[in-house]
Amino acid sequence: MIRISNLDYSANTLQILENINLEISDGEFTAIIGPNGAGKTTLIKLLLGFLPIQSGSIEIDGIPHLDWLKTNPIGYLPQHEEFDRRFPAKAIDIVLIGLAGSVPPGRRFSTAQREKARQALETTKTENLAGKNIGSLSGGELQRVFLARALVSESKYLILDEPEASLDQPGVQNFFALLKELNQAGKTIITISHDLNTLTEYCSFLVCLNRHLHCHTKTDLVNSEIIHKTFGEAVRIIEKGY
Protein backbone atom coordinates (compact mmCIF):
# COMPACT_ATOMS: atom_id res chain seq x y z
CA MET A 1 0.00 0.00 0.00
CA ILE A 2 1.15 3.55 -0.73
CA ARG A 3 0.21 6.23 1.79
CA ILE A 4 0.77 9.92 1.08
CA SER A 5 0.17 12.24 4.04
CA ASN A 6 -0.02 16.06 4.22
CA LEU A 7 2.25 16.41 1.20
CA ASP A 8 3.17 19.94 0.03
CA TYR A 9 5.62 20.84 -2.68
CA SER A 10 6.65 24.18 -4.14
CA ALA A 11 9.27 25.31 -6.63
CA ASN A 12 10.51 28.90 -6.87
CA THR A 13 7.71 30.14 -4.58
CA LEU A 14 5.08 28.46 -6.81
CA GLN A 15 2.93 26.00 -4.87
CA ILE A 16 2.66 22.84 -6.99
CA LEU A 17 1.09 20.41 -4.53
CA GLU A 18 -0.92 21.35 -1.45
CA ASN A 19 -1.96 19.12 1.41
CA ILE A 20 -2.19 15.87 -0.55
CA ASN A 21 -3.55 12.92 1.44
CA LEU A 22 -3.97 9.71 -0.47
CA GLU A 23 -3.98 5.95 0.00
CA ILE A 24 -3.53 3.52 -2.86
CA SER A 25 -4.31 -0.05 -1.97
CA ASP A 26 -2.50 -3.07 -3.35
CA GLY A 27 -3.97 -4.42 -6.57
CA GLU A 28 -5.55 -1.12 -7.71
CA PHE A 29 -5.20 0.21 -11.25
CA THR A 30 -5.02 3.89 -10.40
CA ALA A 31 -5.10 6.78 -12.84
CA ILE A 32 -4.01 10.29 -11.90
CA ILE A 33 -5.74 12.92 -14.01
CA GLY A 34 -5.57 16.69 -14.07
CA PRO A 35 -4.78 19.61 -16.38
CA ASN A 36 -1.24 20.52 -17.42
CA GLY A 37 0.72 21.94 -14.49
CA ALA A 38 -1.56 20.22 -11.96
CA GLY A 39 1.40 18.56 -10.23
CA LYS A 40 0.85 15.01 -11.53
CA THR A 41 4.44 14.38 -12.63
CA THR A 42 5.74 16.13 -9.49
CA LEU A 43 3.68 13.75 -7.35
CA ILE A 44 5.14 10.74 -9.21
CA LYS A 45 8.68 12.14 -8.97
CA LEU A 46 8.27 12.64 -5.22
CA LEU A 47 6.99 9.09 -4.87
CA LEU A 48 9.94 7.70 -6.85
CA GLY A 49 12.50 9.75 -4.92
CA PHE A 50 13.58 11.93 -7.87
CA LEU A 51 12.51 15.02 -5.89
CA PRO A 52 13.10 15.62 -2.17
CA ILE A 53 10.09 15.85 0.13
CA GLN A 54 9.66 19.37 1.55
CA SER A 55 6.79 18.64 3.90
CA GLY A 56 4.56 15.67 4.58
CA SER A 57 5.44 12.03 4.06
CA ILE A 58 5.15 9.10 1.68
CA GLU A 59 5.16 5.51 2.89
CA ILE A 60 5.33 2.35 0.83
CA ASP A 61 4.23 -0.82 2.61
CA GLY A 62 4.44 1.10 5.90
CA ILE A 63 8.10 2.12 5.37
CA PRO A 64 9.31 5.70 4.53
CA HIS A 65 9.50 5.65 0.74
CA LEU A 66 13.24 6.44 0.41
CA ASP A 67 14.12 3.57 2.76
CA TRP A 68 11.77 1.27 0.83
CA LEU A 69 13.30 2.32 -2.50
CA LYS A 70 16.84 1.56 -1.26
CA THR A 71 16.04 -2.12 -0.93
CA ASN A 72 13.14 -2.70 -3.32
CA PRO A 73 12.89 -2.31 -7.07
CA ILE A 74 9.96 -0.36 -8.52
CA GLY A 75 8.76 -0.41 -12.12
CA TYR A 76 8.73 3.00 -13.77
CA LEU A 77 7.94 4.20 -17.27
CA PRO A 78 8.82 7.91 -17.66
CA GLN A 79 6.98 10.28 -19.97
CA HIS A 80 10.11 11.12 -21.95
CA GLU A 81 13.39 9.30 -21.70
CA GLU A 82 16.33 11.29 -22.93
CA PHE A 83 18.81 9.21 -24.89
CA ASP A 84 20.83 9.41 -28.07
CA ARG A 85 19.00 7.50 -30.85
CA ARG A 86 22.42 6.31 -32.09
CA PHE A 87 23.38 4.92 -28.67
CA PRO A 88 24.80 1.42 -29.28
CA ALA A 89 22.27 -0.50 -27.17
CA LYS A 90 19.93 -3.29 -28.13
CA ALA A 91 16.41 -3.60 -26.73
CA ILE A 92 17.50 -6.37 -24.36
CA ASP A 93 20.30 -4.16 -22.97
CA ILE A 94 17.69 -1.55 -22.07
CA VAL A 95 15.51 -4.14 -20.34
CA LEU A 96 18.52 -5.39 -18.36
CA ILE A 97 18.96 -1.95 -16.70
CA GLY A 98 16.03 -3.04 -14.55
CA LEU A 99 18.28 -5.74 -13.05
CA ALA A 100 21.62 -3.92 -13.11
CA GLY A 101 21.30 -2.61 -9.54
CA SER A 102 21.42 -6.17 -8.19
CA VAL A 103 24.58 -7.10 -10.12
CA PRO A 104 27.78 -5.86 -8.39
CA PRO A 105 30.41 -3.94 -10.41
CA GLY A 106 32.73 -6.24 -12.34
CA ARG A 107 30.06 -8.94 -12.69
CA ARG A 108 28.14 -9.65 -15.88
CA PHE A 109 24.45 -10.43 -16.15
CA SER A 110 23.80 -14.13 -15.59
CA THR A 111 22.09 -16.39 -18.10
CA ALA A 112 19.07 -16.51 -15.77
CA GLN A 113 18.89 -12.70 -15.74
CA ARG A 114 19.10 -12.55 -19.54
CA GLU A 115 16.31 -15.12 -19.68
CA LYS A 116 14.25 -12.98 -17.30
CA ALA A 117 14.75 -9.99 -19.60
CA ARG A 118 13.59 -12.07 -22.57
CA GLN A 119 10.51 -13.13 -20.63
CA ALA A 120 9.73 -9.48 -19.81
CA LEU A 121 10.00 -8.68 -23.53
CA GLU A 122 7.69 -11.62 -24.21
CA THR A 123 5.14 -10.23 -21.72
CA THR A 124 5.08 -6.94 -23.63
CA LYS A 125 4.99 -8.83 -26.94
CA THR A 126 8.34 -7.49 -28.10
CA GLU A 127 10.55 -10.60 -27.85
CA ASN A 128 11.29 -10.28 -31.59
CA LEU A 129 12.92 -6.88 -30.90
CA ALA A 130 15.45 -8.17 -28.32
CA GLY A 131 18.44 -7.94 -30.68
CA LYS A 132 17.43 -4.70 -32.42
CA ASN A 133 19.20 -1.40 -31.84
CA ILE A 134 17.02 1.00 -29.86
CA GLY A 135 17.48 3.69 -32.49
CA SER A 136 15.62 1.55 -35.06
CA LEU A 137 12.48 1.08 -32.92
CA SER A 138 9.22 3.01 -33.41
CA GLY A 139 7.69 5.04 -30.57
CA GLY A 140 5.21 2.27 -29.76
CA GLU A 141 7.88 -0.44 -29.81
CA LEU A 142 10.10 1.64 -27.52
CA GLN A 143 7.25 2.14 -25.04
CA ARG A 144 6.78 -1.62 -24.82
CA VAL A 145 10.53 -2.20 -24.40
CA PHE A 146 10.56 0.40 -21.59
CA LEU A 147 7.53 -1.34 -20.07
CA ALA A 148 9.47 -4.65 -20.20
CA ARG A 149 12.29 -2.90 -18.31
CA ALA A 150 9.77 -1.70 -15.70
CA LEU A 151 8.51 -5.29 -15.32
CA VAL A 152 11.77 -7.22 -15.29
CA SER A 153 12.55 -6.55 -11.62
CA GLU A 154 9.18 -8.12 -10.70
CA SER A 155 8.22 -5.22 -8.45
CA LYS A 156 4.61 -5.32 -7.35
CA TYR A 157 4.32 -1.60 -8.19
CA LEU A 158 4.29 -0.17 -11.69
CA ILE A 159 4.29 3.62 -12.14
CA LEU A 160 3.69 5.18 -15.58
CA ASP A 161 3.81 8.83 -16.65
CA GLU A 162 1.52 9.41 -19.63
CA PRO A 163 2.34 6.17 -21.45
CA GLU A 164 -0.06 7.10 -24.26
CA ALA A 165 1.99 10.19 -25.22
CA SER A 166 3.88 8.44 -28.04
CA LEU A 167 1.13 6.03 -29.16
CA ASP A 168 -1.67 6.27 -31.72
CA GLN A 169 -5.26 5.46 -30.65
CA PRO A 170 -5.18 1.70 -31.41
CA GLY A 171 -1.76 1.61 -29.76
CA VAL A 172 -3.21 3.25 -26.62
CA GLN A 173 -6.02 0.67 -26.45
CA ASN A 174 -3.58 -2.23 -26.85
CA PHE A 175 -1.19 -0.75 -24.29
CA PHE A 176 -3.90 -0.26 -21.67
CA ALA A 177 -5.29 -3.76 -22.36
CA LEU A 178 -1.81 -5.09 -21.60
CA LEU A 179 -1.66 -3.01 -18.40
CA LYS A 180 -5.06 -4.41 -17.41
CA GLU A 181 -3.71 -7.96 -17.86
CA LEU A 182 -0.74 -7.09 -15.64
CA ASN A 183 -3.08 -5.57 -13.06
CA GLN A 184 -5.23 -8.69 -13.07
CA ALA A 185 -2.06 -10.73 -12.55
CA GLY A 186 -1.47 -8.81 -9.32
CA LYS A 187 0.43 -5.60 -10.18
CA THR A 188 -0.51 -2.36 -8.46
CA ILE A 189 -0.47 0.21 -11.25
CA ILE A 190 -0.41 3.99 -11.01
CA THR A 191 -0.56 5.90 -14.27
CA ILE A 192 -0.82 9.54 -15.21
CA SER A 193 -3.08 9.98 -18.19
CA HIS A 194 -5.14 12.49 -20.15
CA ASP A 195 -7.29 9.96 -21.98
CA LEU A 196 -10.43 9.89 -19.83
CA ASN A 197 -12.32 7.49 -22.08
CA THR A 198 -9.57 4.89 -21.93
CA LEU A 199 -9.16 5.35 -18.18
CA THR A 200 -12.80 4.73 -17.38
CA GLU A 201 -12.58 1.53 -19.42
CA TYR A 202 -9.46 0.09 -17.81
CA CYS A 203 -8.73 1.77 -14.46
CA SER A 204 -10.36 0.96 -11.15
CA PHE A 205 -9.40 4.03 -9.12
CA LEU A 206 -9.20 7.67 -10.13
CA VAL A 207 -7.19 10.47 -8.52
CA CYS A 208 -8.22 13.96 -9.71
CA LEU A 209 -5.42 16.41 -9.05
CA ASN A 210 -5.06 20.12 -9.63
CA ARG A 211 -2.60 21.25 -6.98
CA HIS A 212 -5.19 20.02 -4.44
CA LEU A 213 -6.69 16.58 -4.50
CA HIS A 214 -10.22 16.90 -5.90
CA CYS A 215 -11.17 13.29 -5.60
CA HIS A 216 -9.80 9.83 -5.09
CA THR A 217 -12.47 7.32 -5.71
CA LYS A 218 -13.59 4.34 -7.76
CA THR A 219 -13.60 5.18 -11.46
CA ASP A 220 -17.32 4.54 -11.94
CA LEU A 221 -18.18 7.10 -9.25
CA VAL A 222 -16.49 9.96 -11.09
CA ASN A 223 -19.00 12.41 -12.52
CA SER A 224 -18.94 15.55 -14.60
CA GLU A 225 -18.97 17.76 -11.51
CA ILE A 226 -15.69 16.27 -10.31
CA ILE A 227 -14.16 16.58 -13.77
CA HIS A 228 -15.16 20.27 -13.95
CA LYS A 229 -13.69 20.85 -10.48
CA THR A 230 -10.41 19.32 -11.59
CA PHE A 231 -10.04 20.69 -15.09
CA GLY A 232 -12.10 23.91 -14.78
CA GLU A 233 -15.26 24.93 -16.59
CA ALA A 234 -13.55 25.13 -19.99
CA VAL A 235 -13.69 21.33 -20.32
CA ARG A 236 -16.55 19.93 -22.39
CA ILE A 237 -17.63 16.44 -21.42
CA ILE A 238 -18.81 14.16 -24.19
CA GLU A 239 -20.67 11.15 -22.85
CA LYS A 240 -19.74 7.76 -24.31
CA GLY A 241 -21.87 6.61 -27.23
CA TYR A 242 -21.84 10.03 -28.96
Added chain:
Amino acid sequence: MRFFPFLIQAVLAAVLSSLSLSLFSPFVTLRRISYMGEALSHIAFAGIAIALLWGLNLQLTTLVVVVAVSLAVSWLARRFKLGEGNSLTIFLSVSMALGIILVSLRKGYSFDLASYLFGNVLLISKAELWELGFLCLLNLAFIAGFYKELFYLSYNAEMAQFYRIPAIRVNRLFMILLALNIVINLRAAGIILVSAQLILPAAAAFNLVGRLDRAVICSALFAVVSALAGFALSWWLDLPTGASIVLLEFMLFLASLAGSRVLRTKT
Protein backbone atom coordinates in the same frame (compact mmCIF):
# COMPACT_ATOMS: atom_id res chain seq x y z
CA MET B 1 68.35 1.58 -39.87
CA ARG B 2 69.69 1.56 -36.32
CA PHE B 3 67.14 2.07 -33.54
CA PHE B 4 68.36 4.20 -30.66
CA PRO B 5 66.97 3.40 -27.20
CA PHE B 6 65.54 6.92 -26.93
CA LEU B 7 63.75 6.39 -30.24
CA ILE B 8 62.11 3.19 -28.98
CA GLN B 9 61.21 5.05 -25.81
CA ALA B 10 59.60 7.82 -27.85
CA VAL B 11 57.64 5.34 -30.02
CA LEU B 12 56.41 3.58 -26.89
CA ALA B 13 55.45 6.94 -25.37
CA ALA B 14 53.45 7.87 -28.50
CA VAL B 15 51.67 4.50 -28.54
CA LEU B 16 50.89 4.40 -24.80
CA SER B 17 49.73 8.02 -24.76
CA SER B 18 47.36 7.52 -27.71
CA LEU B 19 46.20 4.17 -26.32
CA SER B 20 45.36 5.51 -22.85
CA LEU B 21 43.29 8.37 -24.30
CA SER B 22 41.59 6.12 -26.86
CA LEU B 23 40.32 3.77 -24.13
CA PHE B 24 38.41 6.66 -22.56
CA SER B 25 37.39 8.05 -25.92
CA PRO B 26 34.20 5.95 -26.50
CA PHE B 27 32.74 7.01 -23.15
CA VAL B 28 33.65 10.69 -23.67
CA THR B 29 32.09 10.57 -27.15
CA LEU B 30 28.91 8.75 -26.07
CA ARG B 31 28.36 11.05 -23.13
CA ARG B 32 28.98 14.09 -25.37
CA ILE B 33 31.43 15.58 -22.88
CA SER B 34 34.33 16.18 -25.25
CA TYR B 35 34.22 19.84 -24.11
CA MET B 36 35.27 18.49 -20.69
CA GLY B 37 38.56 17.17 -22.10
CA GLU B 38 39.19 20.49 -23.82
CA ALA B 39 38.44 22.48 -20.67
CA LEU B 40 40.38 20.27 -18.25
CA SER B 41 43.49 20.34 -20.41
CA HIS B 42 43.43 24.16 -20.47
CA ILE B 43 42.76 24.31 -16.73
CA ALA B 44 45.87 22.15 -16.33
CA PHE B 45 47.94 25.07 -17.62
CA ALA B 46 47.25 26.99 -14.38
CA GLY B 47 48.47 23.92 -12.45
CA ILE B 48 51.68 23.77 -14.50
CA ALA B 49 52.32 27.48 -13.86
CA ILE B 50 51.67 27.15 -10.08
CA ALA B 51 54.08 24.18 -9.90
CA LEU B 52 56.77 26.03 -11.84
CA LEU B 53 56.44 29.24 -9.81
CA TRP B 54 56.70 27.56 -6.41
CA GLY B 55 58.90 24.63 -7.46
CA LEU B 56 56.27 21.99 -6.66
CA ASN B 57 55.84 18.54 -8.16
CA LEU B 58 54.45 19.34 -11.59
CA GLN B 59 52.12 16.39 -12.17
CA LEU B 60 50.76 16.23 -8.66
CA THR B 61 50.08 19.99 -8.54
CA THR B 62 48.45 19.93 -11.98
CA LEU B 63 46.30 16.95 -11.00
CA VAL B 64 45.17 18.62 -7.76
CA VAL B 65 44.31 21.85 -9.62
CA VAL B 66 42.39 20.02 -12.39
CA VAL B 67 40.41 17.80 -10.00
CA ALA B 68 39.72 20.72 -7.62
CA VAL B 69 38.52 22.98 -10.43
CA SER B 70 36.37 20.26 -12.03
CA LEU B 71 34.69 19.56 -8.66
CA ALA B 72 34.27 23.31 -8.11
CA VAL B 73 32.66 23.63 -11.55
CA SER B 74 30.14 20.87 -10.72
CA TRP B 75 29.38 22.49 -7.35
CA LEU B 76 28.97 25.98 -8.84
CA ALA B 77 26.78 24.66 -11.65
CA ARG B 78 24.51 22.91 -9.12
CA ARG B 79 24.53 25.70 -6.51
CA PHE B 80 23.90 28.64 -8.85
CA LYS B 81 22.24 26.77 -11.74
CA LEU B 82 24.89 28.10 -14.14
CA GLY B 83 25.07 25.18 -16.53
CA GLU B 84 28.20 23.02 -16.51
CA GLY B 85 29.25 24.07 -20.03
CA ASN B 86 29.22 27.78 -19.17
CA SER B 87 31.01 27.30 -15.85
CA LEU B 88 33.70 25.19 -17.52
CA THR B 89 34.27 27.77 -20.24
CA ILE B 90 34.68 30.50 -17.61
CA PHE B 91 37.23 28.41 -15.68
CA LEU B 92 39.02 27.43 -18.91
CA SER B 93 39.67 31.08 -19.81
CA VAL B 94 40.47 32.16 -16.24
CA SER B 95 42.90 29.25 -15.79
CA MET B 96 44.73 30.14 -19.00
CA ALA B 97 44.90 33.82 -17.94
CA LEU B 98 46.15 32.84 -14.47
CA GLY B 99 48.70 30.46 -16.01
CA ILE B 100 50.07 33.15 -18.36
CA ILE B 101 50.40 35.68 -15.50
CA LEU B 102 52.12 33.17 -13.21
CA VAL B 103 54.57 32.10 -15.93
CA SER B 104 55.38 35.76 -16.66
CA LEU B 105 56.13 36.31 -12.94
CA ARG B 106 58.87 33.70 -13.10
CA LYS B 107 61.35 36.04 -14.76
CA GLY B 108 64.59 34.64 -16.09
CA TYR B 109 63.26 31.07 -16.11
CA SER B 110 63.29 29.42 -19.49
CA PHE B 111 60.00 27.60 -19.89
CA ASP B 112 59.37 25.45 -22.94
CA LEU B 113 55.74 26.50 -23.40
CA ALA B 114 55.48 24.86 -26.83
CA SER B 115 56.22 21.39 -25.45
CA TYR B 116 53.27 21.72 -23.04
CA LEU B 117 50.95 23.23 -25.63
CA PHE B 118 51.64 20.71 -28.39
CA GLY B 119 53.35 17.86 -26.53
CA ASN B 120 56.62 16.18 -27.42
CA VAL B 121 57.10 12.43 -27.08
CA LEU B 122 60.85 12.81 -27.61
CA LEU B 123 61.08 14.52 -24.21
CA ILE B 124 59.34 11.72 -22.30
CA SER B 125 61.54 10.26 -19.53
CA LYS B 126 61.63 6.59 -18.49
CA ALA B 127 59.61 7.40 -15.35
CA GLU B 128 56.96 9.15 -17.47
CA LEU B 129 56.88 6.13 -19.77
CA TRP B 130 56.12 3.90 -16.79
CA GLU B 131 53.36 6.33 -15.79
CA LEU B 132 51.80 6.06 -19.24
CA GLY B 133 51.95 2.25 -19.09
CA PHE B 134 50.37 2.27 -15.63
CA LEU B 135 47.68 4.65 -16.90
CA CYS B 136 46.75 2.26 -19.73
CA LEU B 137 46.42 -0.60 -17.23
CA LEU B 138 44.39 1.58 -14.87
CA ASN B 139 42.02 2.58 -17.70
CA LEU B 140 41.62 -1.04 -18.77
CA ALA B 141 40.91 -2.13 -15.18
CA PHE B 142 38.39 0.69 -14.72
CA ILE B 143 36.56 -0.16 -17.96
CA ALA B 144 36.56 -3.91 -17.22
CA GLY B 145 35.43 -3.36 -13.64
CA PHE B 146 32.71 -0.82 -14.34
CA TYR B 147 31.75 -1.64 -17.94
CA LYS B 148 28.08 -2.24 -17.18
CA GLU B 149 27.87 0.86 -14.97
CA LEU B 150 29.65 3.03 -17.58
CA PHE B 151 27.37 1.68 -20.31
CA TYR B 152 24.20 2.68 -18.46
CA LEU B 153 25.71 5.93 -17.16
CA SER B 154 26.40 6.88 -20.79
CA TYR B 155 22.88 5.84 -21.81
CA ASN B 156 21.02 7.93 -19.23
CA ALA B 157 22.53 8.87 -15.87
CA GLU B 158 19.18 9.59 -14.21
CA MET B 159 17.69 6.21 -15.15
CA ALA B 160 20.93 4.44 -14.14
CA GLN B 161 20.70 6.06 -10.71
CA PHE B 162 17.00 5.18 -10.46
CA TYR B 163 17.73 1.53 -11.12
CA ARG B 164 20.23 1.56 -8.22
CA ILE B 165 23.36 1.57 -10.37
CA PRO B 166 25.99 3.57 -8.39
CA ALA B 167 26.02 6.20 -11.15
CA ILE B 168 27.14 9.17 -9.03
CA ARG B 169 30.12 7.29 -7.55
CA VAL B 170 31.14 5.81 -10.91
CA ASN B 171 30.82 9.24 -12.53
CA ARG B 172 33.05 10.77 -9.85
CA LEU B 173 35.68 8.07 -10.49
CA PHE B 174 35.30 8.63 -14.23
CA MET B 175 35.95 12.38 -13.85
CA ILE B 176 38.99 11.85 -11.60
CA LEU B 177 40.43 9.32 -14.08
CA LEU B 178 39.70 11.67 -16.98
CA ALA B 179 41.64 14.39 -15.17
CA LEU B 180 44.48 11.93 -14.50
CA ASN B 181 44.56 10.93 -18.18
CA ILE B 182 44.79 14.54 -19.26
CA VAL B 183 47.48 15.48 -16.74
CA ILE B 184 49.71 12.46 -17.45
CA ASN B 185 49.28 12.92 -21.20
CA LEU B 186 50.11 16.64 -21.24
CA ARG B 187 53.83 16.05 -21.85
CA ALA B 188 53.22 13.56 -24.65
CA ALA B 189 50.06 14.92 -26.28
CA GLY B 190 50.00 18.60 -25.28
CA ILE B 191 47.30 20.93 -23.90
CA ILE B 192 45.93 21.81 -27.35
CA LEU B 193 45.98 18.33 -28.91
CA VAL B 194 45.05 16.07 -26.01
CA SER B 195 41.31 16.60 -26.49
CA ALA B 196 41.55 15.64 -30.19
CA GLN B 197 42.91 12.26 -29.14
CA LEU B 198 40.01 11.92 -26.71
CA ILE B 199 37.41 12.27 -29.49
CA LEU B 200 38.75 11.12 -32.87
CA PRO B 201 39.46 7.38 -32.25
CA ALA B 202 35.96 6.68 -30.90
CA ALA B 203 34.24 8.97 -33.41
CA ALA B 204 35.87 6.83 -36.13
CA ALA B 205 35.06 3.56 -34.32
CA PHE B 206 31.35 4.35 -33.91
CA ASN B 207 31.11 4.95 -37.67
CA LEU B 208 32.01 1.29 -38.20
CA VAL B 209 30.72 -0.70 -35.23
CA GLY B 210 27.41 -0.66 -33.40
CA ARG B 211 28.47 -2.01 -30.01
CA LEU B 212 30.30 -0.29 -27.19
CA ASP B 213 32.72 -3.16 -26.41
CA ARG B 214 33.73 -3.36 -30.08
CA ALA B 215 34.05 0.44 -30.22
CA VAL B 216 36.52 0.36 -27.29
CA ILE B 217 38.67 -2.22 -29.14
CA CYS B 218 38.36 -0.44 -32.48
CA SER B 219 39.19 2.93 -30.91
CA ALA B 220 42.31 1.46 -29.29
CA LEU B 221 43.40 -0.10 -32.61
CA PHE B 222 42.94 3.20 -34.49
CA ALA B 223 44.94 5.02 -31.84
CA VAL B 224 47.85 2.55 -31.93
CA VAL B 225 47.95 2.56 -35.75
CA SER B 226 47.81 6.38 -35.83
CA ALA B 227 50.53 6.64 -33.19
CA LEU B 228 52.91 4.29 -35.05
CA ALA B 229 52.24 5.77 -38.48
CA GLY B 230 52.22 9.34 -37.12
CA PHE B 231 55.52 8.79 -35.36
CA ALA B 232 57.12 7.28 -38.48
CA LEU B 233 55.84 10.15 -40.61
CA SER B 234 57.11 12.78 -38.17
CA TRP B 235 60.51 11.04 -37.93
CA TRP B 236 61.09 10.79 -41.64
CA LEU B 237 59.57 14.13 -42.65
CA ASP B 238 60.79 15.99 -39.57
CA LEU B 239 57.29 17.02 -38.47
CA PRO B 240 55.87 17.56 -34.95
CA THR B 241 54.83 14.09 -33.65
CA GLY B 242 51.63 14.99 -31.75
CA ALA B 243 50.20 16.94 -34.67
CA SER B 244 51.08 14.10 -37.11
CA ILE B 245 49.26 11.57 -34.90
CA VAL B 246 46.16 13.79 -34.67
CA LEU B 247 46.12 14.31 -38.45
CA LEU B 248 46.37 10.56 -39.04
CA GLU B 249 43.53 9.95 -36.59
CA PHE B 250 41.51 12.52 -38.53
CA MET B 251 42.27 10.69 -41.80
CA LEU B 252 41.10 7.43 -40.23
CA PHE B 253 37.96 9.28 -39.14
CA LEU B 254 37.35 10.41 -42.75
CA ALA B 255 37.98 6.85 -43.97
CA SER B 256 35.51 5.53 -41.37
CA LEU B 257 32.87 7.95 -42.69
CA ALA B 258 33.32 6.47 -46.16
CA GLY B 259 33.36 2.97 -44.63
CA SER B 260 30.09 3.60 -42.81
CA ARG B 261 28.44 4.58 -46.12
CA VAL B 262 29.64 1.33 -47.69
CA LEU B 263 28.36 -0.67 -44.69
CA ARG B 264 24.98 1.08 -44.88
CA THR B 265 24.54 0.33 -48.60
CA LYS B 266 25.45 -3.34 -48.00
CA THR B 267 22.81 -3.76 -45.24
